[in-house]
Amino acid sequence: RFGTRCDVHIEAAxxxxxxxxxxxxxxxxxxxxxxxGQTVHCCVERATFASxxxxxxxxxxLKPYQAAxxx
Numbered sequence: 001r002f003g004t005r006c007d008v009h010i011e012a013a014x015x016x017x018x019x020x021x022x023x024x025x026x027x028x029x030x031x032x033x034x035x036x037g038q039t040v041h042c043c044v045e046r047a048t049f050a051s052x053x054x055x056x057x058x059x060x061x062l063k064p065y066q067a068a069x070x071x
Contacts, residue, residue, distance in 0.1 A: 006034055012062040018043050018051045020062060 006026045013023035019042040026034040043052050 004028065004034070010065070012066045013038060015054070015059060015062055015066060018053055020054065020058075023067065 006028050009025040009027065011023050012020055014021040019040055021038055021040050023036070023038045025036050028034045043054050043058075044050060045052050
């Protein structure tokens with residue numbers, strides 16, 4: 001509910017060649033899971049919206065947060 005205090009855990013659930021998935025877990029009192037979710041982010045060329053490779057700098061920045069079960 002709006003106003004509920006929680007801790008948010010975010011990890012890189014998947015790092016692909018042109019996209020990555022972030023997974024979210026919101027925990028309340030007593031480490032109780034309130035909800036989970038995920039978002040998929042894709043890299044594209046601005047002019048054409050064609051898929052492009054993840055920049056190495058972005059991939060390297062996300063790797064320390066990669067989920068243990070990620071391929």
